[in-house]
Amino acid sequence: MKTFATLYRRIDAATSTQHKRQALIDYLRLAVGDPEQYASAAWTVYFLAGGKPRQMISTKLLRQLVLEATDLPEWLLDECYHSVGDLAETMALLLPPPTRVEDAPLDVWMNERLLPLRERDDAARLAALRDWLDAMPSDDRLPFFKLVTGELRIGVSKLQMTQAIAQATELDAKLVAQRMMGYTQANRAPQAQDFVALVAPAEAGEDGRPLRGQPYPFFLAHPLQAPLSAFPELLGPVDDWLVEWKFDGIRAQFIHRAGEWWLWSRGEELVSDSFPELAALVDFLPDDIVLDGELIVIAPRSDARSAMDDLSDLRPFSELQQRLGRKVLTPKMLRDRPVALIAYDLLEKDGYDLREKPQRERRALLEDVVSRAHSSAMQVGADLPLRLSPALTQPDWESFARQREEARARGAEGMMLKAMGAPYGVGRQKSGANLWWKWKLDPMSVDAVLIYAARGHGRRSGVYSDYTFAVWSGPPEQTDRTLLPFAKAYSGLSDEEMRKVDATIRRTTIENFGPVRSVRPTMVFELGFEGIGSSNRHKSGIAVRFPRMLRWRQDKPVEDADTIEALRALLPGGGA
Amino acid sequence: MTKDLIVPAAEGLYCPQGKFHIDPWRPAALAVITHGHSDHARWGSGAYLCHEDCAPILRRRLGDVRIETLRYGESRQIGEVRLSLHPAGHVIGSAQVRIERRDEVWVASGDYKLEADGISAPFEPVRCDAFITESTFGLPIYRWRPQAEVMGDINSWWAENARAGRASVMQAYGLGKAQRLLRHLDAKIGPIVCHGAIEPLNQIHRDLGIALPPTLNVGALDKAGLSRCFALAPPHAVQSGWIRRFGNHSEAFASGWMRLRGNRRRRGVDQGFALSDHADWPGLLQAIAATGAARIFVTHGSGEALSRYLRERGYDARPMATEYGDEALEGEAEPNIEADTDGA
Numbered sequence: 001m002k003t004f005a006t007l008y009r010r011i012d013a014a015t016s017t018q019h020k021r022q023a024l025i026d027y028l029r030l031a032v033g034d035p036e037q038y039a040s041a042a043w044t045v046y047f048l049a050g051g052k053p054r055q056m057i058s059t060k061l062l063r064q065l066v067l068e069a070t071d072l073p074e075w076l077l078d079e080c081y082h083s084v085g086d087l088a089e090t091m092a093l094l095l096p097p098p099t100r101v102e103d104a105p106l107d108v109w110m111n112e113r114l115l116p117l118r119e120r121d122d123a124a125r126l127a128a129l130r131d132w133l134d135a136m137p138s139d140d141r142l143p144f145f146k147l148v149t150g151e152l153r154i155g156v157s158k159l160q161m162t163q164a165i166a167q168a169t170e171l172d173a174k175l176v177a178q179r180m181m182g183y184t185q186a187n188r189a190p191q192a193q194d195f196v197a198l199v200a201p202a203e204a205g206e207d208g209r210p211l212r213g214q215p216y217p218f219f220l221a222h223p224l225q226a227p228l229s230a231f232p233e234l235l236g237p238v239d240d241w242l243v244e245w246k247f248d249g250i251r252a253q254f255i256h257r258a259g260e261w262w263l264w265s266r267g268e269e270l271v272s273d274s275f276p277e278l279a280a281l282v283d284f285l286p287d288d289i290v291l292d293g294e295l296i297v298i299a300p301r302s303d304a305r306s307a308m309d310d311l312s313d314l315r316p317f318s319e320l321q322q323r324l325g326r327k328v329l330t331p332k333m334l335r336d337r338p339v340a341l342i343a344y345d346l347l348e349k350d351g352y353d354l355r356e357k358p359q360r361e362r363r364a365l366l367e368d369v370v371s372r373a374h375s376s377a378m379q380v381g382a383d384l385p386l387r388l389s390p391a392l393t394q395p396d397w398e399s400f401a402r403q404r405e406e407a408r409a410r411g412a413e414g415m416m417l418k419a420m421g422a423p424y425g426v427g428r429q430k431s432g433a434n435l436w437w438k439w440k441l442d443p444m445s446v447d448a449v450l451i452y453a454a455r456g457h458g459r460r461s462g463v464y465s466d467y468t469f470a471v472w473s474g475p476p477e478q479t480d481r482t483l484l485p486f487a488k489a490y491s492g493l494s495d496e497e498m499r500k501v502d503a504t505i506r507r508t509t510i511e512n513f514g515p516v517r518s519v520r521p522t523m524v525f526e527l528g529f530e531g532i533g534s535s536n537r538h539k540s541g542i543a544v545r546f547p548r549m550l551r552w553r554q555d556k557p558v559e560d561a562d563t564i565e566a567l568r569a570l571l572p573g574g575g576a
Numbered sequence: 577m578t579k580d581l582i583v584p585a586a587e588g589l590y591c592p593q594g595k596f597h598i599d600p601w602r603p604a605a606l607a608v609i610t611h612g613h614s615d616h617a618r619w620g621s622g623a624y625l626c627h628e629d630c631a632p633i634l635r636r637r638l639g640d641v642r643i644e645t646l647r648y649g650e651s652r653q654i655g656e657v658r659l660s661l662h663p664a665g666h667v668i669g670s671a672q673v674r675i676e677r678r679d680e681v682w683v684a685s686g687d688y689k690l691e692a693d694g695i696s697a698p699f700e701p702v703r704c705d706a707f708i709t710e711s712t713f714g715l716p717i718y719r720w721r722p723q724a725e726v727m728g729d730i731n732s733w734w735a736e737n738a739r740a741g742r743a744s745v746m747q748a749y750g751l752g753k754a755q756r757l758l759r760h761l762d763a764k765i766g767p768i769v770c771h772g773a774i775e776p777l778n779q780i781h782r783d784l785g786i787a788l789p790p791t792l793n794v795g796a797l798d799k800a801g802l803s804r805c806f807a808l809a810p811p812h813a814v815q816s817g818w819i820r821r822f823g824n825h826s827e828a829f830a831s832g833w834m835r836l837r838g839n840r841r842r843r844g845v846d847q848g849f850a851l852s853d854h855a856d857w858p859g860l861l862q863a864i865a866a867t868g869a870a871r872i873f874v875t876h877g878s879g880e881a882l883s884r885y886l887r888e889r890g891y892d893a894r895p896m897a898t899e900y901g902d903e904a905l906e907g908e909a910e911p912n913i914e915a916d917t918d919g920a
Contacts, residue, residue, distance in 0.1 A: 012837070013840075013846060013847065015845070070716065072716055073885070073888065076715075076716065076884075076885060079715065079881045080715050080716060080717045083715055083836075083878075084838070085838055086837070089836070090717060093719070093836075094716055094717060142837070457838075460842075461836065461837070461838030462836070462838055
């Protein structure tokens, strides 16, 4: 734990990405050179790249442990937590110093101590934890609790981890990215050999081609924010670009190799089990093929088969969300919210990695593959949950801009622009002519009233930075109208603005509910969001996607904030 | 029933039987001052009474005002009460105010800490019936490590930076914290630079017989000297052009608030050292118990939480509103406010 804790602290204290990367590289160089460290390094990479094991110990149990060890009343633990803003840190700060010191490497902690706790009862868990913590230096406890609570949040991305490994081992970053695929899956317990496999010199013929069910690293898009007038200079003629709708679903890779199939989400989780209907693809797609596309809920149908490029039946993201996070998929759920894969790229065919081929060629092959699959499905009368993302054509960028206005009506968020001559890259590439661009619609927005505030976490701990927003239930002339909450947002304000909002919240507090305060409605914000759907979770009956503060409308009195009608009007179909 | 000897008033804590205020935030006839931080020693009162080591700080801060002084333990009759000052261990010349009338004794702590810092006279518990305590760090998450350990870390940080050829720039409150750091720095590591806002306070300490290592103006060092120096500055100076003169450097902040990761992150410093001139949670409880007082009034910081905790343990405890009783101004937002005054 000491080595991991030291690295954690060094990364945590780093005030620039440069320092952060250097800390990772220094650690990795030492680990690569020391076989004794392979097993613990396997876990270190797992955690820092974002891996989260299934829960080993409940928060409730940890709180109990701290209360017993400190003899504090529970309300005071809560008071401390609200002041610190992070439970792991609160517990680390409260526990009395150790009475002895004894350390074990991270792999021993995980494999022999923490993971087996899942099989024990609460009394045994408490006793074991008490004993271990009593031998743990105070400084190591924060990283320890962070691991145990599954909230590392140290600001290292998988991409940074990949680059650090590449730099420390002098391997090609693409190769490392390939080797990292699926490394951080929740149910995985990485072993020494997994670390060795990550950092080993490239073998002759090793071209970064994934094995069996392993996916390719996703190529990620950059937001296109330039004004339309700059497009010709920035992008050149429209003919050099593949333009598609940007669908509002889940990015996914469908793999069909050796008669088996796998579905990977963009978060590199294997999600095959959540989407069993895609098994039907195996019967109509050739073997050794990998598709990149978007999973999206489609309207249930019993009648006709859908055409290959039909987009009329796409449902909003909120319906897909109801499929996710379900432990058990009921037949009703599968029937009411079926999904389809909208394919937009072909990464492998006949076992060949196509990623270096230009987009134009991959697209042609993709069209061929999807249409063949559809015709064979048609022959047997099957409805194939596979679509082809249509290639949009217009004579110029202005026409595309006009067409883009229809995106929302089609269940899309905007358009994707992909250079026809470009290969399929790795991750979010920094620069160059071969980027993928996401050209999103401006967010929908309403003017909403801040009614609740909670203290933030991490860098914002102690500051009221997380807000709940509401709109009016009726027009101003309705005297008994109320404020209906519909969204929470915490991003979009400058530090300076947040300080002012924080001060206003404290001044206008009505009531405290633990970490949350209700405030007198005095502040109006322009709230932007990407999607909107019906929901029974909020009083307003509406849920929005990616809400954030676009502007603090200090010019606007709360009476002039928007009403629920304005919000409903944005629902697909105009809230009819 | 006897009347309270200290009550909250518009100008600050007030002793009606002696007709004087303690650390008033608005002008009063007679201001008894616990210590020289500017939120406790404010301008405009008719006369000031403080410890003799606090007087030069008051003079520097308030100019030509009427100041009378006492030594620790020396007492004076004011109206119906007897007043004396006792070491609070917060900064040089800091004092608890003891007020006695007939059999009743009240003590206002001002700011205090229990650990001896090598500069201020160490805290002495005073038996009393009612104790008015500060609670800047009145939550159990605040527990300080011994000064020797923290100073050891600070010296190691400096030494490592010096080896790497970069300056060590430390932000610290100018009165108290700065001199405490100076006193325990290992001057063998390299030259020590002090910002112009701190140097006069160093001089006051030296004049009072406190040995501090030699300190330089930033202009006195060449590039080689700067690359291994330790530089002390009040927090506001760090945003100024002053900091740029050091070139490659590491930044740190020494304050009790640095115990929390969120505060370290918000500051944007490379290192946060939790070194405080206020009592931590165990210190507050120990100090309160040592007074033997049954009635406890809790001022600034986490007044509510500490009061409730004490009540659950049989004390008659309640928060006492001061001008800074507002949580927004002090309790939590404080680490963001550039108050080079409160010595946190």
